Amino acid sequence: MRHIWNGSAVSAFILLGFPASQGVQSFLFLIFLTMYVLTITGNLVIIAVIRADFHLHRPMYFLLSNFAFMQICYVTVTVPKLLVGFLVRRNIISTTACFSQCYFFFLLGGIENFLLAIMAYDRFVAICYPLRYNTIMTPTFCCHLISGCWLGFFIGSLLPVTLLARLSFCGPNIINHYFCDLSPLLKLSCSDISLLKSHFFGLMWVIVFGCFFFTLVSYINIICAIIKIPSTVGGHRSFSTCGSHLAVVIIYYGAVIFMYVRPKDSFTFQEDKLISVFYSILTPLLNPFIYCLRNKDVKKALQKIVQDRKMIICL
Template structure:
């Protein structure tokens, strides 16, 4: 277990961290609590609604909505890894999290966020096959293939999470046990280490950069082919429907990859924790809240499914 030293005291096993969160007095903390709570409640309700609608409506039992349901599940899970503990700490005097609790939070956060990055690339490939190869689509994107793709995304996320968590928590933490963040993440933890963190930063930038570049290339190539196919369509209604669906996905991809790149895949990202907190709020709470709205408000199939479920509930 990493150790903690204080002045001339001998090294002692580090058993807990303190999540400092956001600076400010009681009024600031209360305001932030309300903001976090509102974002989290909308996130939970929105993503649970998407999961329920896609599960219950047979018209949405297709590969596209299978992936969208998994995206909603990931958004629900990784916001839940962060938000409840952050909400409790706003009115906590100690703001303590155990060493094992911190490691667990980092592991699941890294697992779920990385998996979402891979899943967004899978969704772009799914749209490419549906629009550019519609005749081969039912065979290529059969249920077993879709399940394997989602499983592969989780395996990639798990591998990255194991590497990041193990490399981070094998470091000796001896400068302080106060984490300048509202949850356990790699950049603020590296600032507490009293050993050389060059390898950790290189691995973080390298892996995150590789994942972001690789998945972005899949998205760009897929949508490059899609754009060519759309422009060759004669039907205006067909073009509008495809643009609406693909526009929703591109919006979600841009928001997610952009904020993750700012936080993890650029040199100097570890230096400014105040900026990092704001960016972290965006991809841990704002994006998971926005994704169901992006996909439902701009998707006629989802809106029709909501209307059918509402009518069925009213009739019963």
């Protein structure tokens, strides 16, 4: 698809998405729509189960419900516009909407990193300092952590998007991606992008690797504490409480680090799009299943709710 640029300043962009034949486009539309619906439904189920079961009103599940809500927002930033792209000839997005999408995508990505680190800290305190857990992970402290996370990233992400909005786009306006990612956007700018690149990627590395390092240290301490437990059953039970979170951490950071810690010149935007699908769409889809299938408390609460519903229907 080629768009004729008339030499004026760009007021809208065209998201290239995944160009293919009409039949393939329709098939991809159904696939991504199904993934989106399952992601929203799965995370809503987690939130509803945690709210409905009194036994899950604990810091671990309070953090999990916030994580599920963040995942709903995360996929909603990109997937609906991607789905539109499969149905129209040109998937046009205004510059304002494009910059907003870029802002919220990286805002929620930063929050995801921070929430994973907080959840790792919660498991660290629960396993390494079980007697002090209730005095450390108080409801007030958890609320302050979550509020600070959301508010801090909302404010902290304003500077990069402000610098992005001040760039001039006076050339081709086709973004070789399915959403307004920063790298393909910068390729289209005719301004000096050195300040924005250094600020944004520096901030991104601090957030990603800072949270990853904190999470890694937490799990090293958790593993060391579990090794010291004399009972094999006790060690297995302790580790099972953080198994779901550890699985999510491995999947997420594996994809993100592979995406960003590699020689950029050896990968094309086509490959970047496929990797982005994995960590921005597939990972949020897998998370509800991981937490429901691996977490005994969530499974038990879900089964109880289903049984109660059946009894009400029978009555």
